[in-house]
Amino acid sequence: xxxxxxxxxxxxxxxxxxxxxxxxxxxxxxxxxxxxxxxxxxxxxxxxxxxxxxxxxxxxxxxxxxxxxxxxxxxxxxxxxxxxxxxxxxxxxxxxxxxxxxxxxxxxxxxxxxxxxxxxxxxxxxxxxxxxxxxxxxxxxxxxxxxxxxxxxxxxxxxxxxxxxxxxxxxxxxxxxxxxxxxxxxxxxxxxxxxxxxxxxxxxxxxxxxxxxxxxxxxxxxxxxxxxxxxxxxxxxxxxxxxxxxxxxxxxxxxxxxxxxxxxxxxxxxxxxxxxxxxxxxxxxxxxxxxxxxxxxxxxxxxxxxxxxxxxxxxxxxxxxxxxxxxxxxxxxxxxxxxxxxxxxxxxxxxxxxxxxxxxxxxxxxxxxxxxxxxxxxxxxxxxxxxxxxxxxxxxxxxxxxxxxxxxxxxxxxxxxxxxxxxxxxxxxxxxxxxxxxxxxxxxxxx
Amino acid sequence: xxxxxxxxxxxxxxxxxxxxxxxxxxxxxxxxxxxxxxxxxxxxxxxxxxxxxxxxxxxxxxxxxxxxxxxxxxxxxxxxxxxxxxxxxxxxxxxxxxxxxxxxxxxxxxxxxxxxxxxxxxxxxxxxxxxxxxxxxxxxxxxxxxxxxxxxxxxxxxxxxxxxxxxxxxxxxxxxxxxxxxxxxxxxxxxxxxxxxxxxxxxxxxxxxxxxxxxxxxxxxxxxxxxxxxxxxxxxxxxxxxxxxxxxxxxxxxxxxxxxxxxxxxxxxxxxxxxxxxxxxxxxxxxxxxxxxxxxxxxxxxxxxxxxxxxxxxxxxxxxxxxxxxxxxxxxxxxxxxxxxxxxxxxxxxxxxxxxxxxxxxxxxxxxxxxxxxxxxxxxxxxxxxxxxxxxxxxxxxxxxxxxxxxxxxxxxxxxxxxxxxxxxxxxxxxxxxxxxxxxxxxxxxx
Ligand SMILES: Cc1cc2nc3c(=O)[nH]c(=O)nc-3n(C[C@H](O)[C@H](O)[C@H](O)COP(=O)(O)O)c2cc1C
Ligand SMILES: Cc1cc2nc3c(=O)[nH]c(=O)nc-3n(C[C@H](O)[C@H](O)[C@H](O)COP(=O)(O)O)c2cc1C
Numbered sequence: 001x002x003x004x005x006x007x008x009x010x011x012x013x014x015x016x017x018x019x020x021x022x023x024x025x026x027x028x029x030x031x032x033x034x035x036x037x038x039x040x041x042x043x044x045x046x047x048x049x050x051x052x053x054x055x056x057x058x059x060x061x062x063x064x065x066x067x068x069x070x071x072x073x074x075x076x077x078x079x080x081x082x083x084x085x086x087x088x089x090x091x092x093x094x095x096x097x098x099x100x101x102x103x104x105x106x107x108x109x110x111x112x113x114x115x116x117x118x119x120x121x122x123x124x125x126x127x128x129x130x131x132x133x134x135x136x137x138x139x140x141x142x143x144x145x146x147x148x149x150x151x152x153x154x155x156x157x158x159x160x161x162x163x164x165x166x167x168x169x170x171x172x173x174x175x176x177x178x179x180x181x182x183x184x185x186x187x188x189x190x191x192x193x194x195x196x197x198x199x200x201x202x203x204x205x206x207x208x209x210x211x212x213x214x215x216x217x218x219x220x221x222x223x224x225x226x227x228x229x230x231x232x233x234x235x236x237x238x239x240x241x242x243x244x245x246x247x248x249x250x251x252x253x254x255x256x257x258x259x260x261x262x263x264x265x266x267x268x269x270x271x272x273x274x275x276x277x278x279x280x281x282x283x284x285x286x287x288x289x290x291x292x293x294x295x296x297x298x299x300x301x302x303x304x305x306x307x308x309x310x311x312x313x314x315x316x317x318x319x320x321x322x323x324x325x326x327x328x329x330x331x332x333x334x335x336x337x338x339x340x341x342x343x344x345x346x347x348x349x350x351x352x353x354x355x356x357x358x359x360x361x362x363x364x365x366x367x368x369x370x371x372x373x374x375x376x377x378x379x380x381x382x383x384x385x386x387x388x389x390x391x392x393x394x395x396x397x398x399x400x401x402x403x404x405x406x407x408x409x410x411x412x413x414x415x416x417x418x419x420x421x422x423x424x425x426x427x428x429x430x431x432x433x434x435x436x437x438x439x440x441x442x443x444x445x446x447x
Numbered sequence: 448x449x450x451x452x453x454x455x456x457x458x459x460x461x462x463x464x465x466x467x468x469x470x471x472x473x474x475x476x477x478x479x480x481x482x483x484x485x486x487x488x489x490x491x492x493x494x495x496x497x498x499x500x501x502x503x504x505x506x507x508x509x510x511x512x513x514x515x516x517x518x519x520x521x522x523x524x525x526x527x528x529x530x531x532x533x534x535x536x537x538x539x540x541x542x543x544x545x546x547x548x549x550x551x552x553x554x555x556x557x558x559x560x561x562x563x564x565x566x567x568x569x570x571x572x573x574x575x576x577x578x579x580x581x582x583x584x585x586x587x588x589x590x591x592x593x594x595x596x597x598x599x600x601x602x603x604x605x606x607x608x609x610x611x612x613x614x615x616x617x618x619x620x621x622x623x624x625x626x627x628x629x630x631x632x633x634x635x636x637x638x639x640x641x642x643x644x645x646x647x648x649x650x651x652x653x654x655x656x657x658x659x660x661x662x663x664x665x666x667x668x669x670x671x672x673x674x675x676x677x678x679x680x681x682x683x684x685x686x687x688x689x690x691x692x693x694x695x696x697x698x699x700x701x702x703x704x705x706x707x708x709x710x711x712x713x714x715x716x717x718x719x720x721x722x723x724x725x726x727x728x729x730x731x732x733x734x735x736x737x738x739x740x741x742x743x744x745x746x747x748x749x750x751x752x753x754x755x756x757x758x759x760x761x762x763x764x765x766x767x768x769x770x771x772x773x774x775x776x777x778x779x780x781x782x783x784x785x786x787x788x789x790x791x792x793x794x795x796x797x798x799x800x801x802x803x804x805x806x807x808x809x810x811x812x813x814x815x816x817x818x819x820x821x822x823x824x825x826x827x828x829x830x831x832x833x834x835x836x837x838x839x840x841x842x843x844x845x846x847x848x849x850x851x852x853x854x855x856x857x858x859x860x861x862x863x864x865x866x867x868x869x870x871x872x873x874x875x876x877x878x879x880x881x882x883x884x885x886x887x888x889x890x891x892x893x894x
Binding site: 020022023024025027029030033035058059060061062064065066067068069070071072073074076077078080081083084085099100101103104107108111112114115131134135136137138165169170172174177178179180181182185195196197198199200202203204291293 | 467469470471472474476477480482505506507508509511512513514515516517518519520521523524525527528530531532546547548550551554555558559561562578581582583584585612616617619621624625626627628629632642643644645646647648649650651738740
């Protein structure tokens, strides 16, 4: 093993995480629907030995369609295609526990794990917003607390379904005419507050046992959920101090939940903006901010804060009397992050929109490759991160720049792999294959 | 165009449609979960210029896990992977209207259509059986009639979601900062007996307008549903006369529903069993039947007929007092097909199991390549079929034999293409791209 190693996840996002990236002359504005564009990004990340790539998602229109590419290929489908185009990199799909049935989603995630030889991960989200709810027969979103309760039971059902086939169930004995041992495939007979699911799953246990479980909610309920279920955590932390506090908080909660803190990796999002000189990097950042269309951005900000857009003045600070985190049922922790940031740095609405358009609350690392590598190492060695969720402002150029200039520095310093050691996503993250929950005999044998 | 052309669909099924195919020495008993096995089959079919390939599915265990490979990769996921491995062939996924939400399924099918450049199809099924129901919070399956009512509304919602983006919605105007015309992306505001869906879909209109709509239910309700929605129909017909009757019946119903009968293709399933001589072909058939394990098969037959397995005697005919089609809520038309066949040919239960293990009610065409080509041509030219659903008893050998020996004969006779003329699945089947249901202006311009 050697020294503790960094982990990198590429957060795919069409032409980049910056709001206006699609408007650059070099950007393909149809990249959001392009297989080739995604294949290229996946290969760049895999060539650099990234642990994984990741697709965000929501079962509703994401923001205003006018302002930036709004349509997205559904992640399990897109990652199945990328499984064919790659050999080693992990493939993490976002899917909602509020707007899926556990049988169907557990099946699809297991399918991607089988197809990819054990490279599937699931970013578990509860999906904020009324727009999604109204696509599923509801008038508005269920309460935040209700969504997390359902998420808990969803995970209970999904993990039992994955475990409904014992690892040794398939014998494929041609002579005897027995393909699968019938008593090693078991119903789960789950009956709970949200779901009744008989099982078994109609698919053998996934190569990884369970696909890797990833989580990205940072509210109180979100962090408790993560402590119980997550193996990797995406998070938006604007400063080093906040990253450190979040990191310590999560590891403590994991321990309190009776799990091993080393088996839950914290991956803050960073937006690397690179230049040969620091000045060049800053110029790139400003060029992008000038392309943001504030009339669209203000509507989205108002939605997040639950105020009337007319109450936001581009050249003033946020109003004092905003609804509190407790009062909103949407993305609680994101609302608080944004408000705290604006207040602390006394940002005008226009400045705030610039920050959000770039990294949407994630930390921007602007500078030369050595400067960015230094910051990464500093976070990694000072209790702020186990690795990073890399969110380039512009794609593919931003990931090409990061992998060709920053990654080699970190490899040279012995902080990041130069070859994949294993074949599965769990191998890359150094996480164990879970024991079978329905199979105490196998658990004993394994321990 | 020239003369009317045959259409071929390859019905994928692990190591073959014969119950016992996995037990042959040459079979890979893990083919059901193998990407490579599916890629090979897809390429063989594409090299032969097949219109499409197809995956069956159910959200529950399919039959007894002991007896044959029971696990299946979920079809939209598997076909997304095959989209990358092929260029032209159509990709038809089975998905249930009873156990999906229209928003999620419409999204995934549209995703496959985008990824594949317009090659997606949907085999719409209502899913018979209590096992599936019990994976979704129900005690048993909803009534047959209820399932078809829900299917009708499901199609109404799905087609509106696909049409929620006008074809000209995306303008990608970098200069103006307008990616999509906001008034060309419209909510559907559907509110019905089974679904309330606000929309719009979070994905541009699929390349084909709608993925190709395929259907396979043959009960009275099933045929009426097909007449309203289907563009291609899979069906199991054991004789020429029954195929002709079904064909005429469907075309009549389509006309009565106000649609063009040429825009609904009837594709009976056939199991080609080929030999250099007729005797060799018959030998292959018998070898396979000897491998069937009757103790498993009898349980499945009893389930279909809704009788106690103890009442079925392997060496006697079926009991006289079976429940009628009206009395069962599962796969009505399949039950009737099986009973009629057994009664007409006075089959013992053992003989019936042999027939079902081979083609599961579909017609077996056994003989030399010329004999099989002759039968295909005879069906095609005598009002029994617009093409065929090819269901080889053994895979991949059965499709390799069919494409290398039967297809060239039909190509020589001018009945089947030697090159793809178009790029989409609709192009291959000669079916029009549907007008946008929410966009009367565009419809007028197109007509
Ligand atoms: C890096 C990152 C990625 C996220 N991706 C998604 C996503 O794809 N879909 C989604 O609904 N929410 C996503 N979220 C939002 C979180 O799931 C969560 O809803 C949000 O952080 C608010 O936290 P809470 O749900 O605990 O209140 C993401 C958050 C972060 C930090
Ligand atoms: C070629 C063919 C393929 C079929 N594939 C499926 C399938 O994948 N999943 C499924 O639930 N039913 C499948 N069926 C069954 C039909 O959808 C339908 O349930 C059955 O024919 C009974 O008809 P009914 O539903 O109209 O009573 C298939 C039928 C045929 C003929």
